[in-house]
Amino acid sequence: MKPKQSEPEIRAVVCAVRDAYEICVLTNHESLVSVRVGDETYYYADNGVRHSRCPLHKFRVPAEKLNAAGAYTVETEWMIKRLPYRSLRRPPVSRTFRFTPVPDEGPLRIYHVSDSHGLKAASVNAAGFFGETPDLLILNGDIASHTHTPKAAILPIEIAWGVTKGERPCVITRGNHDLRGKCAENLSLYYPTDRGRFYYPVYFPGLEILVLECGEDKVDECAEYGGTICCHAYRKEETAFLREYCDQKQKEPDNGDIRVVLSHIPFMHTDYDPVRGVHEFDIEQELYGEWVRLMNDVYRPRFGLFGHIHQVALIEGTGKFNEKGFTRPLILGGKPDHAHKSVVGTSLVIDREKEEMTVRFTDSAHNVLEEHAVSLHL
Numbered sequence: 001m002k003p004k005q006s007e008p009e010i011r012a013v014v015c016a017v018r019d020a021y022e023i024c025v026l027t028n029h030e031s032l033v034s035v036r037v038g039d040e041t042y043y044y045a046d047n048g049v050r051h052s053r054c055p056l057h058k059f060r061v062p063a064e065k066l067n068a069a070g071a072y073t074v075e076t077e078w079m080i081k082r083l084p085y086r087s088l089r090r091p092p093v094s095r096t097f098r099f100t101p102v103p104d105e106g107p108l109r110i111y112h113v114s115d116s117h118g119l120k121a122a123s124v125n126a127a128g129f130f131g132e133t134p135d136l137l138i139l140n141g142d143i144a145s146h147t148h149t150p151k152a153a154i155l156p157i158e159i160a161w162g163v164t165k166g167e168r169p170c171v172i173t174r175g176n177h178d179l180r181g182k183c184a185e186n187l188s189l190y191y192p193t194d195r196g197r198f199y200y201p202v203y204f205p206g207l208e209i210l211v212l213e214c215g216e217d218k219v220d221e222c223a224e225y226g227g228t229i230c231c232h233a234y235r236k237e238e239t240a241f242l243r244e245y246c247d248q249k250q251k252e253p254d255n256g257d258i259r260v261v262l263s264h265i266p267f268m269h270t271d272y273d274p275v276r277g278v279h280e281f282d283i284e285q286e287l288y289g290e291w292v293r294l295m296n297d298v299y300r301p302r303f304g305l306f307g308h309i310h311q312v313a314l315i316e317g318t319g320k321f322n323e324k325g326f327t328r329p330l331i332l333g334g335k336p337d338h339a340h341k342s343v344v345g346t347s348l349v350i351d352r353e354k355e356e357m358t359v360r361f362t363d364s365a366h367n368v369l370e371e372h373a374v375s376l377h378l
């Protein structure tokens with residue numbers, strides 16, 4: 001039952017970032033919020049001052065701590081009036097959530113949604129493919145068609161709540177459409193980030209996901225953006241991170257974890273249409289070429305998972321959508337179907353011991369459109 005507007009509502013989503021979780025809490029009213037895990041209380045604050053006037057409350061909790069506790073409690077105090085002295089608040093209300101981390105053995109069930117472009121119920125339905133909550137939910141960009149309103153900006157968190165009810169981990173990335181609209185300049189307030197950045201590694205037992213992102217899909221000067229975009233500088237900064245990260249990986253002994261690269265835009269795709277002769281998506285050849293080389297030669301992921309193209313496909317070998325020659329299987333994993341109010345997403349079942357994976361493209365009614373067996377051996 002939907003709570004009345006006069007009652008506090010608490011919804012939570014657990015997003016994985018590096019070796020931590022960002023617990024993202026949505027409330028229906030301006031509130032002070034805290035999260036308790038075991039004997040530790042976490043706050044969302046700016047240099048000692050607790051946020052109450054924010055669209056999303058975010059709490060960074062060590063993964064080890066939440067995995068061990070298996071539960072967390074969110075406490076909210078409805079802010080009647082925030083004042084310089086003696087702010088007026090209602091008595092606290094709390095809600096406890098169970099939490100199940102990614103299992104450290106047995107098959108690992110992941111569901112990936114991208115490019116659902118506002119199809120909220122269809123996204124939640126598609127991610128219900130396993131008949132129960134997936135071990136890990138991935139929302140890989142362009143979940144809304146823009147972030148012109150707070151309602152649109154918060155959509156990935158609302159879908160993640162619909163699927164997981166705060167009880168399973170998620171990875172949420174930014175797509176190119178998410179850079180458009182009034183809320184885009186503050187999107188880090190609505191999304192999990194690694195201290196403000198949308199690119200970062202995520203560590204699970206036997207599985208490492210490297211989240212990369214390309215920002216927009218055309219040059220910064222494109223008239224469509226009206227001067228609001230400076231992604232080239234952002235990508236250069238991200239490239240410096242990637243070089244450093246790969247360098248560090250090269251020095252570490254390989255722990256055998258399955259490495260995956262995740263990005264909304266498949267940066268190995270050179271989007272050139274010889275028929276139309278339009279080059280508007282044909283950007284950053286040198287920079288993306290370096291990313292592909294670093295992936296192939298140093299990071300060596302077992303596979304790559306992408307959205308953006310509005311097609312689902314398993315691509316092995318150089319060719320269409322992989323013109324730059326990414327040497328591992330490449331999955332295009334998300335497609336909206338507005339006519340049927342359906343979303344096609346990707347179910348992945350990974351056997352970490354055998355290093356094998358089953359990939360299924362499935363729709364909101366759980367029909368399996370394609371099924372592939374993929375070897376994860378390097």
Ligand SMILES: [Fe+2]
Nearest residue numbers: 142175176308
């Ligand atoms: Fe996109």
